[in-house]
Each structure stands twice: as structure tokens, then as C-alpha cells.
Amino acid sequence: MEEEKFDAIVVGAGPAGAAAALTLARAGLEVALIERGSYPGAKNVMGGILYGHHMEQLVERFWEKAPLERHISERRFWLLDGDSVTSLAYKSQRFCAEPYNAFTVLRAKFDRWLAGKAEEAGALLLCDTVVTDVIRRDGKVVGIRTGQEDGDLYAGVVIAADGVNSLLAKATGLHAELPADRVALAVKEIIALPREKIEDRFALDGNEGTAIEVFGEATAGMFGTGFIYTNGESLSLGLGAVLSDFVKTGLKPYDLIERFKANPMVRRLIAGGESKEYMAHLIPEGGYDHVPPLYTDGLMVAGDAAGLVNSVHIEGSNLAMTSGRLAAETAIEAKEKGDFSAATLAGYQRRLEESFIMADLKKYRRAPAFFESHPDLFGSYPEMVNAALSELITVDGLTKAEKQKRILEMVARSRPIWNMAGDLAGIWRALA
Ligand SMILES: Cc1cc2nc3c(=O)[nH]c(=O)nc-3n(C[C@H](O)[C@H](O)[C@H](O)COP(=O)(O)OP(=O)(O)OC[C@H]3O[C@@H](n4cnc5c(N)ncnc54)[C@H](O)[C@@H]3O)c2cc1C
Numbered sequence: 226m227e228e229e230k231f232d233a234i235v236v237g238a239g240p241a242g243a244a245a246a247l248t249l250a251r252a253g254l255e256v257a258l259i260e261r262g263s264y265p266g267a268k269n270v271m272g273g274i275l276y277g278h279h280m281e282q283l284v285e286r287f288w289e290k291a292p293l294e295r296h297i298s299e300r301r302f303w304l305l306d307g308d309s310v311t312s313l314a315y316k317s318q319r320f321c322a323e324p325y326n327a328f329t330v331l332r333a334k335f336d337r338w339l340a341g342k343a344e345e346a347g348a349l350l351l352c353d354t355v356v357t358d359v360i361r362r363d364g365k366v367v368g369i370r371t372g373q374e375d376g377d378l379y380a381g382v383v384i385a386a387d388g389v390n391s392l393l394a395k396a397t398g399l400h401a402e403l404p405a406d407r408v409a410l411a412v413k414e415i416i417a418l419p420r421e422k423i424e425d426r427f428a429l430d431g432n433e434g435t436a437i438e439v440f441g442e443a444t445a446g447m448f449g450t451g452f453i454y455t456n457g458e459s460l461s462l463g464l465g466a467v468l469s470d471f472v473k474t475g476l477k478p479y480d481l482i483e484r485f486k487a488n489p490m491v492r493r494l495i496a497g498g499e500s501k502e503y504m505a506h507l508i509p510e511g512g513y514d515h516v517p518p519l520y521t522d523g524l525m526v527a528g529d530a531a532g533l534v535n536s537v538h539i540e541g542s543n544l545a546m547t548s549g550r551l552a553a554e555t556a557i558e559a560k561e562k563g564d565f566s567a568a569t570l571a572g573y574q575r576r577l578e579e580s581f582i583m584a585d586l587k588k589y590r591r592a593p594a595f596f597e598s599h600p601d602l603f604g605s606y607p608e609m610v611n612a613a614l615s616e617l618i619t620v621d622g623l624t625k626a627e628k629q630k631r632i633l634e635m636v637a638r639s640r641p642i643w644n645m646a647g648d649l650a651g652i653w654r655a656l657a
Contacts, residue, residue, distance in 0.1 A: 231255045233556050234369055234380040236356045236393055238265035240542045241528025242386030243339040244283055244549035250346035252557045257378060258340060258348045261355040266336025270413055270506035271542060272452045273329045273461045274436055279543035281324060283550060284342060288325055292334040294456035295434025297327045304607035305442040310490045311610050321433060329434050329454045359383060359396050366397060366523030381565045382556045383524045386549055389507045391530030399526060400517045405472060406597050407511035409449055411465030412478040416498035420458050426494055427455055443485050445476055446604025448596050451485055453494060460495060465508060467597055478505060510536040513590035520570040525552040533582055537589045544582050551576040595655040602648060609639045
């Protein structure tokens with residue numbers, strides 16, 4: 226029987242895969258985009274910030290067409306404890322004008338739309354199709370095996386965009402199991418609330434949105450963060466912490482999210498809301514040193530499958546879309562040359578190295594190990610800052626000199642001064 230052969234097969238219709246398929250189809254290549262879900266995004270999870278700059282490189286003026294929830298005009302950073310919060314906020318009118326900086330999205334709608342763009346450009350989208358292995362000939366990847374009957378498909382090149390714990394990257398030996406201290410377990414809930422309530426509670430005008438990142442109580446001091454993002458008629462609320470910390474502490478994600486929702490600072494934001502969906506997902510947070518080899522003969526790996534996540538800035542979707550696009554550009558070049566060998570696909574690695582992706586990951590290469598080994602930063606510091614500010618602000622008859630002395634004593638009790646100096650030096654080395 227004649228083999229069905231594409232120029233390229235893209236596995237996974239998340240942001241990395243859809244971006245790759247769209248770029249390939251626009252260049253006139255025959256491309257199949259294969260997705261295990263009943264539609265793209267059906268099971269995909271993200272806190273929900275989509276960064277405009279990288280999206281516009283794929284679809285011009287996308288904000289006029291894409292299913293976006295709100296443009297984000299305010300970012301807040303919370304240090305949260307059991308009953309108080311210190312908040313640093315930045316809000317700007319500049320973020321309310323085209324081309325916009327960032328948006329909140331719901332992946333079930335957004336991924337479907339982006340994959341639809343790839344289809345419009347000519348890609349063949351196959352849903353409900355699980356890829357179970359690669360097909361090799363003479364050591365080269367020449368296609369994929371699916372769970373369907375007669376489900377082998379062949380192509381010049383395969384782009385593995387099948388997300389964290391990529392089956393394809395493992396099948397080709399590029400990827401090992403992710404170590405538990407380099408992967409975060411994240412949980413998220415979508416809480417429906419009327420539009421006007423959201424706008425009142427977060428002081429938003431029209432389609433403006435707020436994104437809050439939460440340190441401290443949200444993860445019970447584990448290495449990780451919580452988040453609350455405003456959608457059109459819902460809030461996305463969740464948290465993620467490194468998997469090994471869940472194992473060490475025995476804390477359960479479900480208990481943690483309930484505790485987060487019950488916190489008085491959070492409770493008032495979600496009051497009256499109706500929980501619509503609960504999801505859990507892994508995030509590869511190993512950073513630069515855990516990026517696996519990115520290509521082999523006939524195959525490239527993109528997005529989360531390649532561990533391309535900047536956990537310091539909570540960016541993943543933009544790295545996924547950009548890496549998908551760069552893998553596609555490499556495949557287009559390979560098609561022109563008629564050579565899909567590793568030597569040609571090495572161009573993908575070069576493109577990534579020249580992009581913001583590898584530059585940013587390299588910059589923060591020390592961050593994952595440093596933060597993992599300094600859990601106090603996520604536990605005692607938020608409490609310390611809140612207690613110090615509470616003491617400073619409370620007017621209770623003590624003189625200001627007495628208050629200052631109390632604050633210094635309290636700070637020294639919770640974290641000796643030489644430890645703090647070491648922490649600051651470590652933070653500087655990890656982030657500078
Ligand atoms: C809770 C949470 C919050 C986050 N918040 C943000 C944020 O605010 N901003 C941000 O930029 N990033 C965020 N991220 C990270 C972001 O979601 C990812 O980096 C991004 O989704 C990666 O895209 P991807 O296309 O590589 O992988 P995915 O989005 O995981 O897509 C992989 C696709 O492959 C499909 N697939 C997998 N295996 C197979 C198979 N064998 N056969 C066929 N199909 C398969 C899946 O169904 C899926 O559609 C967050 C992640 C989580 C979990």
C-alpha cells in the first residue's frame with residue numbers, strides 16, 4: 226500500500242504545535258497537525274497570560290480576531306500570609322492601547338482558534354488521535370505511529386510539540402524522565418463571576434484586566450507561586466509548586482487551592498463565584514541546564530516538550546509559539562534543500578540560540594537550583610515583610626524608635642542578618 230506522506234507532521238496542537246503548523250502551511254508545505262484531544266485546547270491548561278508581541282509575529286492584529294478575555298493593564302505582586310498582604314502593583318494606560326502587552330486567555334477557546342488559523346492556511350488537523358511512537362528507518366525518524374487502525378503517517382520531518390513529558394522526545398531518546406525537583410505541579414480553577422462584579426472588585430474599565438502573582442501563603446511556603454487573573458466573566462485562580470516539595474511536605478494540591486481560596490484576601494475577590502472547572506498540569510521548570518537535545522535526524526522538539534519555560538517571568542506560551550515557529554522555519558529550509566538530516570535541523574538550535582528564548586533561559590540558569598534550595602524565601606520572607614509593615618503602620622502608643630527596635634528584633638529572630646545577606650547575594654547571582 227502506498228504510504229501517505231506529508232512534508233511535515235506536527236504532534237500536539239498547543240501553542241507550539243499550532244504555531245509550527247501555521248508557519249509550515251503558509252509556506253505551502255503539506256502538513257498534518259495531530260492532537261489527542263477532541264479539539265485543540267480541550268484539556269490544555271495555562272494560568273492564562275498570553276504575551277502580545279510573540280503572538281503578533283504569527284497573526285497580525287490578532288487582538289481583532291482572537292478569542293481573548295481581557296488586555297492586562299495591571300500586574301500585582303502579593304506577599305501573602307494568613308491574614309494580610311503586601312502588594313506591589315503597576316498599572317498603566319499604555320497597556321490599554323494597541324498593540325497591547327498581554328492578554329488573559331482561556332486555552333479551550335484560544336488553542337482551537339490558533340489551530341483553526343493553521344487549518345485555514347492549509348494544514349490538516351487530526352483530533353482524537355494519540356501518537357504512540359515514532360517510526361524510524363535506518364535510524365532516522367520518518368513518521369509517527371498513532372493509536373488508530375492503519376494509523377501510521379510518514380513525513381520528511383516530525384515536530385514534537387506534545388507538551389511536558391513529551392512521549393516523542395522520550396521515544397527518540399532526546400528526553401529522560403523529568404526530575405521531581407525540576408518540574409512544577411500546578412492546579413487551576415475557573416470561577417465564574419458576572420462581568421460587572423469583576424470590574425468593580427478589580428477597579429477595571431471595560432476590557433481591562435488584572436493579573437496577580439502571589440508569593441507565600443498560596444503555596445504554603447513551598448517553592449512556587451499562586452495567581453489570580455481576570456477573564457471576561459470568570460477568574461482564573463491557581464498555584465504551582467515544585468513537585469518534590471509536594472512530596473516532601475505531603476501537601477495535596479486540592480487542599481492547598483481550597484486554603485488559598487479561603488484566605489481572607491482572596492475570599493473577597495471570589496465571593497459569590499461559581500467553580501466551573503478544576504485542572505492540574507505539570508510545568509517543566511528545569512531551565513537552561515535541563516533543555517534536552519532539540520533535534521535528531523528527522524525530528525525537532527518545541528515548546529514545553531523541550532523544557533522551554535521561563536519560570537522566573539512566568540512565560541511559557543510565548544516560548545512555545547516562538548520555538549514552534551523557528552522549528553517550522555528550519556523545516557521549510559530543510560524541505561528546500563531536500564535534506565531532513567540532523568545536520569540541517571541543527572539550524573533550529575542556532576535559531577533558538579539567536580532568539581530571546583535561549584538568552585533568557587541562560588540568564589536564569591542558576592535560578593531553579595537556587596530557589597529550590599532556599600524554601601525560606603517563599604515562606605518566612607513574606608511573613609516577615611507583612612509583620613514589619615504591620616508593626617510600622619499600627620499606631621499603638623509606642624514611640625517610633627521603639628517600633629524600629631521591635632521590627633529589627635523581629636526580623637533578626639525570623640532570619641539572622643548573615644543569612645539574609647547570603648540570601649540577597651544568592652538572589653543576585655540567580656537573577657542578575
Ligand atoms: C497552571 C499553569 C499556568 C501557566 N501560566 C502561564 C501563563 O500565564 N503564561 C504563559 O505564557 N505560560 C503559562 N504556562 C505555561 C504554558 O501553559 C506552557 O508553556 C505552554 O502551554 C506550552 O505550550 P506547548 O504547545 O509546548 O504545550 P501544550 O500547551 O501542553 O500542548 C501540547 C499539546 O500536545 C497534545 N499532545 C500531547 N501528547 C500527545 C500525543 N501523544 N499525541 C497527540 N497529541 C498530544 C496535548 O493534548 C496538547 O494539546 C502555565 C502553565 C500551567 C500549567
